[in-house]
Amino acid sequence: MAEKHFDYVIVGGGLAGASAIVAIRERDRSGSILLAGSERHLPYDRPPLSKKLWFGKKKVEEIFLQPRDFYEKNGITLELGIKITGLDKERKTVSDERGNSYSFGKLLLATGGAPRTLGIPGGTLEPIYYYRYLDDYLKLRREAVEGSSALVIGGGFIGSEVAAALNINRVDVTMLFHGPYIVDRVFPGPLGRALQARYVEKGVKIITNDRPASIVWKDKRFITKTEKGNLIESDMVVIGAGITPSVELAVSAGLKVSNGIEVDGLLRTSHPDIYAAGDNAEFPYAALGMRMRVEHWDNAVKQGECAGRNMAGESARYDHMPYFFSDLFEFGYEAVGEVSSSLETFADWQKENEKGVVYYLKDNRVRGAMMCDVWDRVDEARRIIKEAKSFTTAGLKGLIR
Ligand SMILES: Cc1cc2nc3c(=O)[nH]c(=O)nc-3n(C[C@H](O)[C@H](O)[C@H](O)COP(=O)(O)OP(=O)(O)OC[C@H]3O[C@@H](n4cnc5c(N)ncnc54)[C@H](O)[C@@H]3O)c2cc1C
Numbered sequence: 001m002a003e004k005h006f007d008y009v010i011v012g013g014g015l016a017g018a019s020a021i022v023a024i025r026e027r028d029r030s031g032s033i034l035l036a037g038s039e040r041h042l043p044y045d046r047p048p049l050s051k052k053l054w055f056g057k058k059k060v061e062e063i064f065l066q067p068r069d070f071y072e073k074n075g076i077t078l079e080l081g082i083k084i085t086g087l088d089k090e091r092k093t094v095s096d097e098r099g100n101s102y103s104f105g106k107l108l109l110a111t112g113g114a115p116r117t118l119g120i121p122g123g124t125l126e127p128i129y130y131y132r133y134l135d136d137y138l139k140l141r142r143e144a145v146e147g148s149s150a151l152v153i154g155g156g157f158i159g160s161e162v163a164a165a166l167n168i169n170r171v172d173v174t175m176l177f178h179g180p181y182i183v184d185r186v187f188p189g190p191l192g193r194a195l196q197a198r199y200v201e202k203g204v205k206i207i208t209n210d211r212p213a214s215i216v217w218k219d220k221r222f223i224t225k226t227e228k229g230n231l232i233e234s235d236m237v238v239i240g241a242g243i244t245p246s247v248e249l250a251v252s253a254g255l256k257v258s259n260g261i262e263v264d265g266l267l268r269t270s271h272p273d274i275y276a277a278g279d280n281a282e283f284p285y286a287a288l289g290m291r292m293r294v295e296h297w298d299n300a301v302k303q304g305e306c307a308g309r310n311m312a313g314e315s316a317r318y319d320h321m322p323y324f325f326s327d328l329f330e331f332g333y334e335a336v337g338e339v340s341s342s343l344e345t346f347a348d349w350q351k352e353n354e355k356g357v358v359y360y361l362k363d364n365r366v367r368g369a370m371m372c373d374v375w376d377r378v379d380e381a382r383r384i385i386k387e388a389k390s391f392t393t394a395g396l397k398g399l400i401r
Pocket of ligand 1: 012085111158249297298300326
């Protein structure tokens with residue numbers, strides 16, 4: 001088959017890929033662009049899949065990042081529903097599963113991450129949801145009718161959000177996870193436990209400190225057995241067990257890969273014409289003085305933009321401090337920096353476990369902050385983290401309101 005050439009090839013039609021295209025087009029009106037994505041849909045926003053779409057705050061047709069005619073008007077070639085399976089960095093070509101191959105001037109790997117599957121008997125049964133894609137939402141939404149039951153495995157962001165979404169839609173939800181309380185990698189204990197109590201009040205059953213051991217699918221029902229001997233019957237099983245970054249192309253091409261595809265401050269991989277951005281990229285996080293990979297919306301959007309600018313000839317450094325956000329029932333927050341519950345934390349509550357700021361500290365310096373029901377303070381938190389001043393807890397009181 002003939003090889004087609006594009007000035008820019010974007011692999012992955014998610015947030016990072018779509019943001020890169022906009023940034024490239026703003027700077028290069030005529031360069032040819034190919035977007036190759038394995039999902040059949042135009043690029044869309046992922047956060048509504050576990051939130052607004054379930055609460056009637058958004059319709060499916062409103063989550064697409066650009067309308068179809070944006071791609072037509074901007075001369076962007078779309079190859080959707082097709083996976084790129086080969087990358088030859090010396091010849092600067094990629095090839096897809098159908099045998100088509102494309103040469104590129106600049107390439108962006110915006111392949112994101114894929115759900116981590118459970119390595120237990122029955123862990124990959126077809127009707128199980130490894131929740132990440134629009135197609136998962138569309139299918140689960142049809143199945144999650146009032147009175148049906150769901151086991152949600154995983155107590156991180158996705159598990160907790162999906163459990164709330166299903167509960168609000170009157171599905172009988174059980175959560176199962178190995179931590180002591182929900183989102184335990186981020187929330188300090190008192191906050192996590194208080195939020196978990198709200199889940200229980202709303203009727204969600206919660207099994208903590210336990211893991212699934214096997215899943216059986218029988219008579220259109222799941223029977224999940226846990227390591228501690230619990231047996232849970234449900235109509236649906238939804239799993240949010242985290243993601244693994246999609247780095248296969250980079251690995252096969254011999255690019256540097258560690259916890260993600262390694263990029264420099266300009267988001268270039270170890271090949272100067274190949275960039276990576278979003279959930280798959282491990283980048284130098286200047287403000288925190290460490291290399292990191294971030295699995296959040298703002299990072300994917302801003303890295304996509306930055307990579308796009310640089311692919312089109314600029315030399316923009318990625319020095320953005322990405323923030324993230326989530327809603328769990330009525331509890332909403334924005335967070336920035338290193339928000340790990342393994343750090344020392346100090347909570348400055350205006351209303352206990354509802355409204356206030358949780359600071360994450362290392363050697364008395366603020367590394368991260370989570371603003372709970374406190375809005376539009378992300379820039380202030382960024383400034384405090386960047387300044388890296390030493391604080392006493394008394395000094396943190398009232399710092400962000
Ligand atoms: C349900 C859900 C809710 C979320 N909510 C929030 C939130 O509230 N706040 C927040 O900050 N973040 C949230 N996130 C995280 C955020 O959406 C991600 O960080 C972001 O989508 C990452 O964008 P990306 O472009 O790097 O990767 P992805 O969105 O994963 O997109 C990558 C795309 O590349 C495709 N692809 C992969 N490999 C290939 C290949 N070889 N060939 C072709 N195509 C390929 C994939 O199919 C996918 O379409 C949520 C994520 C999910 C799943």
